Amino acid sequence: MLTIDGKEVDFKEGATVLDVAKNNGIYIPTLCTHSGLLPFGACRLCLVRIENMRGFPPACTTPAAKGMKIITNDLELNDLRKNVLELILSEHPHSCIICDQKELCEKYNLSPTKAGRVTGCTFCPNRDHCELKKVAEYLGIKEIRFPFTYKNFPLEREDPFFDRDYNLCILCGRCVRVCQETRGIGAISFINRGHDTKIGTAFGKSHLDGGCQFCGACVDACPTGALSARGSKWPGVPDKVTTTTCALCSVGCSLKLETKWDKIMAVRPDAEGPANQGQACVRGRFSIPALVNGANRLKYPLIRQNNRLVPVTWDEAAELAAVKLGKYLPRETAFLASPFLTNEAAYLLQKFARVCLCTNNIDTASFFSGPVIESQIKCSGMGAGAGTIEDIAKSGWIIIIGDDLLASHPVLTVKVNQARKQGAAVSLIGSERDINSRLVDICVSVEPSGYFPLISGILKIIVEKGGFDKNFVTGQCNDFDKLKNSLKKINIKTIAGTCGIAQDLIEKLTSTILASGRGSILYGPKILECDDPGQIIGLLFNILLLAGSPSGIVPLRDEANSQGVGDMGALPNFLPGYQHIADKDSLAVFENSWSAKLPNKPGLSYPDILDAAIKGSIKALYVTGGGIPREISLKQLDFLALHDIYPSPLFETADIVFPAAAFTEEDGTITSLERRVQPLYAGANPAGMSMPDWKIICMIAEKMNVKGFEFSSASEVFDEICKVNPLISGHGIWDLKLKGKFTLTPVEKTARPKRSILYEKPLWHYRGVDLTEKVSDIKILREKIFGGQDVQGSP
Amino acid sequence: MKKKIEQAIKPFGKERGNLIPILQAVQDNNRYISEDAISKIADKLKISEHEIYGVATFYTQFRFTKPGDHMVKVCLGTACHVRGGAQILDRTEKTLNILPGETTLDSAFSLERVVCIGCCALAPVMVVDDKIYPQVNSSDVGKIIAKHRSRHKKE
Ligand code: SF4
Ligand code: SF4
Ligand code: SF4
Ligand code: SF4
Ligand code: FES
Numbered sequence: 007m008l009t010i011d012g013k014e015v016d017f018k019e020g021a022t023v024l025d026v027a028k029n030n031g032i033y034i035p036t037l038c039t040h041s042g043l044l045p046f047g048a049c050r051l052c053l054v055r056i057e058n059m060r061g062f063p064p065a066c067t068t069p070a071a072k073g074m075k076i077i078t079n080d081l082e083l084n085d086l087r088k089n090v091l092e093l094i095l096s097e098h099p100h101s102c103i104i105c106d107q108k109e110l111c112e113k114y115n116l117s118p119t120k121a122g123r124v125t126g127c128t129f130c131p132n133r134d135h136c137e138l139k140k141v142a143e144y145l146g147i148k149e150i151r152f153p154f155t156y157k158n159f160p161l162e163r164e165d166p167f168f169d170r171d172y173n174l175c176i177l178c179g180r181c182v183r184v185c186q187e188t189r190g191i192g193a194i195s196f197i198n199r200g201h202d203t204k205i206g207t208a209f210g211k212s213h214l215d216g217g218c219q220f221c222g223a224c225v226d227a228c229p230t231g232a233l234s235a236r237g238s239k240w241p242g243v244p245d246k247v248t249t250t251t252c253a254l255c256s257v258g259c260s261l262k263l264e265t266k267w268d269k270i271m272a273v274r275p276d277a278e279g280p281a282n283q284g285q286a287c288v289r290g291r292f293s294i295p296a297l298v299n300g301a302n303r304l305k306y307p308l309i310r311q312n313n314r315l316v317p318v319t320w321d322e323a324a325e326l327a328a329v330k331l332g333k334y335l336p337r338e339t340a341f342l343a344s345p346f347l348t349n350e351a352a353y354l355l356q357k358f359a360r361v362c363l364c365t366n367n368i369d370t371a372s373f374f375s376g377p378v379i380e381s382q383i384k385c386s387g388m389g390a391g392a393g394t395i396e397d398i399a400k401s402g403w404i405i406i407i408g409d410d411l412l413a414s415h416p417v418l419t420v421k422v423n424q425a426r427k428q429g430a431a432v433s434l435i436g437s438e439r440d441i442n443s444r445l446v447d448i449c450v451s452v453e454p455s456g457y458f459p460l461i462s463g464i465l466k467i468i469v470e471k472g473g474f475d476k477n478f479v480t481g482q483c484n485d486f487d488k489l490k491n492s493l494k495k496i497n498i499k500t501i502a503g504t505c506g507i508a509q510d511l512i513e514k515l516t517s518t519i520l521a522s523g524r525g526s527i528l529y530g531p532k533i534l535e536c537d538d539p540g541q542i543i544g545l546l547f548n549i550l551l552l553a554g555s556p557s558g559i560v561p562l563r564d565e566a567n568s569q570g571v572g573d574m575g576a577l578p579n580f581l582p583g584y585q586h587i588a589d590k591d592s593l594a595v596f597e598n599s600w601s602a603k604l605p606n607k608p609g610l611s612y613p614d615i616l617d618a619a620i621k622g623s624i625k626a627l628y629v630t631g632g633g634i635p636r637e638i639s640l641k642q643l644d645f646l647a648l649h650d651i652y653p654s655p656l657f658e659t660a661d662i663v664f665p666a667a668a669f670t671e672e673d674g675t676i677t678s679l680e681r682r683v684q685p686l687y688a689g690a691n692p693a694g695m696s697m698p699d700w701k702i703i704c705m706i707a708e709k710m711n712v713k714g715f716e717f718s719s720a721s722e723v724f725d726e727i728c729k730v731n732p733l734i735s736g737h738g739i740w741d742l743k744l745k746g747k748f749t750l751t752p753v754e755k756t757a758r759p760k761r762s763i764l765y766e767k768p769l770w771h772y773r774g775v776d777l778t779e780k781v782s783d784i785k786i787l788r789e790k791i792f793g794g795q796d797v798q799g800s801p
Numbered sequence: 802m803k804k805k806i807e808q809a810i811k812p813f814g815k816e817r818g819n820l821i822p823i824l825q826a827v828q829d830n831n832r833y834i835s836e837d838a839i840s841k842i843a844d845k846l847k848i849s850e851h852e853i854y855g856v857a858t859f860y861t862q863f864r865f866t867k868p869g870d871h872m873v874k875v876c877l878g879t880a881c882h883v884r885g886g887a888q889i890l891d892r893t894e895k896t897l898n899i900l901p902g903e904t905t906l907d908s909a910f911s912l913e914r915v916v917c918i919g920c921c922a923l924a925p926v927m928v929v930d931d932k933i934y935p936q937v938n939s940s941d942v943g944k945i946i947a948k949h950r951s952r953h954k955k956e
Binding site: 186191192193194195196197198199206207208209216217443444 | 836839843844847848849850851852853854855856858859860861865
């Protein structure tokens with residue numbers, strides 16, 4: 007109990023005076039405090055009066071204590087705060103703050119003026135979000151009683167994505183702290199001391215040279231206009247703000263789309279986002295407007311006539327597709343579901359393939375999908391990882407294997423960093439380039455060919471040292487003896503030799519697991535380069551089981567909805583909800599609810615579909631955005647239909663092109679790597695006459711006179727999904743129902759299986775569109791960070 | 802030079818608290834804190850180079866550019882100040898064509914402004930390397946620099 011403004015209130019251990027005030031609805035002005043950051047006590051605006059304490063302690067850094075008597079506001083405090091703020095403003099352009107025409111000016115000056123330098127709020131890109139301005143208004147600042155100094159720093163506009171004008175900086179340190187504390191990067195710092203202090207980089211390097219990831223966290227944390235997103239700072243107040251889910255990777259960050267004149271102008275991360283809590287990355291934060299607003303977005307359906315693609319009406323295009331597709335045998339037809347499709351579109355696409363064309367030749371267009379799902383089903387019974395993003399943050403140890411996490415899933419590094427600050431040891435298995443080495447404790451640098459021996463070695467040490475969770479293993483795991491026996495032949499010394507690493511490094515890595523119980527393993531697409539990726543996943547799962555918990559394994563699939571597209575049954579051997587196609591009962595259920603006879607033999611997988619299309623045994627191919635590697639020629643095909651948002655190299659062979667809506671232009675759901683089903687909401691209308699994918703499919707089905715595709719909205723489709731797919735019942739993380747017994751995977755040297763080659767793909771893409779081609783600043787960044795090289799994997 | 806930096810860093814542990822002692826050791830060994838040194842320290846302590854630079858610039862004792870072969874110091878302590886230290890500094894800046902903290906293009910001289918070197922009776926003072934020049938007046942500055950420059954050339 008303590009007293010705040012005369013009210014007796016309870017408080018939680020560890021709360022600050024500011025927290026107590028906030029929890030009781032009392033406003034104290036602050037500038038250097040920011041959610042998620044440790045208290046800093048730099049701005050001195052939050053001064054309060056506490057009985058028996060000398061002076062005026064800052065509320066943000068003073069811990070609440072029993073019996074405290076706090077006064078948060080009186081005339082003297084208000085004067086004091088005004089004084090503090092006037093001092094701050096004496097070094098900040100404040101002409102607009104004290105201007106008596108302010109209200110009219112704001113009303114009629116609809117967007118900030120594109121002046122070279124900001125001399126007041128009217129000229130400031132931040133004027134609609136400014137905390138400094140709000141605090142000044144709250145305190146009723148009418149004049150500044152100190153002489154004004156303009157610091158006259160040069161404007162910093164050389165870096166991609168955001169501009170910096172440190173003349174507006176109030177040195178609150180929020181940018182520095184978010185970059186260091188939250189992101190773990192530390193690309194900026196306080197430089198110099200006293201009057202010369204400014205925010206900057208070592209030796210005045212550019213951000214690009216200094217290792218900045220351009221995640222935008224600093225821009226979002228800044229209470230002033232010192233940091234501003236270049237591409238989106240001038241349109242002024244948006245017409246509407248739509249909260250949706252980012253579809254550029256599988257983390258599933260919540261984003262707020264700002265729309266003006268029916269165009270997405272700016273994007274900010276959503277502080278309430280369950281996966282990201284206000285964080286984002288360079289793709290979600292800065293590249294969406296350029297990605298979706300390109301001048302050459304496809305606007306009309308196109309069909310091939312006289313060897314040219316010509317625009318036609320939707321009716322004509324759908325009619326033609328229906329007629330053409332109807333001509334082929336089921337085994338001559340195949341569908342590729344882009345892992346960026348919404349759940350609704352993926353569900354309808356596989357339903358269309360199975361019901362209208364009687365084929366199971368449908369797969370997710372990602373090489374990482376098939377082997378991952380297969381071994382996941384073996385391990386946990388379902389085609390999904392068994393870890394959540396919050397699990398990562400709470401882990402006692404973390405292993406990242408086969409992925410450049412900082413580039414592929416930047417917001418996950420925030421969680422890894424969080425765990426690390428609470429003492430988790432983080433190990434990286436992969437190449438040292440894979441991650442900022444400061445974000446990990448142990449880095450085991452091996453090629454993918456070394457993953458198998460290395461993981462076997464780790465298992466051997468765990469089993470032999472006996473440091474595993476015996477209760478869990480005897481109670482809930484099968485085949486422990488098989489595993490133990492298979493480890494007998496293994497010799498750590500030989501392994502260290504094969505992998506070219508020090509033996510004690512393997513031991514050190516293993517000891518982090520033995521020491522700290524529950525952990526997380528994040529594995530990425532580089533494991534595809536191993537001889538037997540499926541077994542690698544099984545062995546990684548072993549590590550978790552031995553540590554005593556089946557949850558904590560997270561597949562780092564790149565594409566936003568690779569999870570959901572699989573859940574929806576866009577797979578050659580599974581119906582929605584991972585119900586096997588050969589299972590008579592499941593098939594009967596679907597035949598019943600879809601009122602159709604369904605094919606019961608597994609179809610071709612993605613690599614096989616590509617092979618068959620090259621050879622010509624597949625005659626009609628339906629592609630929904632990307633998935634065809636550049637090196638492949640589809641000249642053998644009789645018929646090729648595409649859903650795309652931009653022209654692509656496939657236009658040379660395509661017979662029909664349907665213009666699709668981008669994810670910012672449609673409603674629906676996508677499912678993140680933690681199995682979280684999240685909504686998409688349209689922030690703008692589809693470009694030109696383009697349409698959401700699910701609608702396109704319905705239109706063709708209708709032309710084929712097949713029933714079961716009469717939907718008027720994405721949410722109607724989702725309702726049907728909830729009815730037929732036992733995994734999905736609404737938004738949120740679907741339940742893996744992890745229980746019963748788990749099977750440990752024995753270590754067996756397997757021969758390299760026959761496998762299609764892996765194709766180059768752009769690291770950052772959306773439906774086959776390479777972000778570097780659409781967003782010029784992304785190109786600059788990619789070339790800088792990665793020297794322009796791409797990772798291997800599916801397109 | 803790389804060796805010198807590594808030697809200086811080596812004896813210390815990986816704890817963050819070692820940052821200042823490491824910086825001091827590097828400066829003692831190498832006369833200044835180079836970009837290279839900061840990135841080595843960053844790797845060792847797992848702190849970003851920017852954070853280290855930030856900490857280092859907080860203390861006036863650290864130098865970030867390679868010092869010239871001769872260090873010219875002009876005192877602006879109280880005693881020197883009242884006896885015209887500022888004019889001496891001004892003249893030195895012009896003679897060398899650099900500001901305090903900078904080094905001449907030929908790397909011969911660096912200039913530093915110091916606050917009292919403990920011989921106030923001799924004010925205003927100027928120090929070149931270890932040699933103290935007492936009661937300097939503006940017209941002496943050119944001669945002093947020239948003397949050291951010719952000596953520098955001979956070396
Ligand atoms: S930072 Fe805020 S207070 Fe300063 S000029 Fe911009 S809008 Fe006005
Ligand atoms: S963009 Fe991100 S990495 Fe770069 S300085 Fe800001 S917070 Fe740090
Ligand atoms: S740039 Fe912004 S966030 Fe960073 S210290 Fe200055 S005002 Fe604060
Ligand atoms: S981390 Fe992934 S989901 Fe989040 S903003 Fe970046 S691309 Fe989008
Ligand atoms: S909010 Fe307390 S000092 Fe800034």
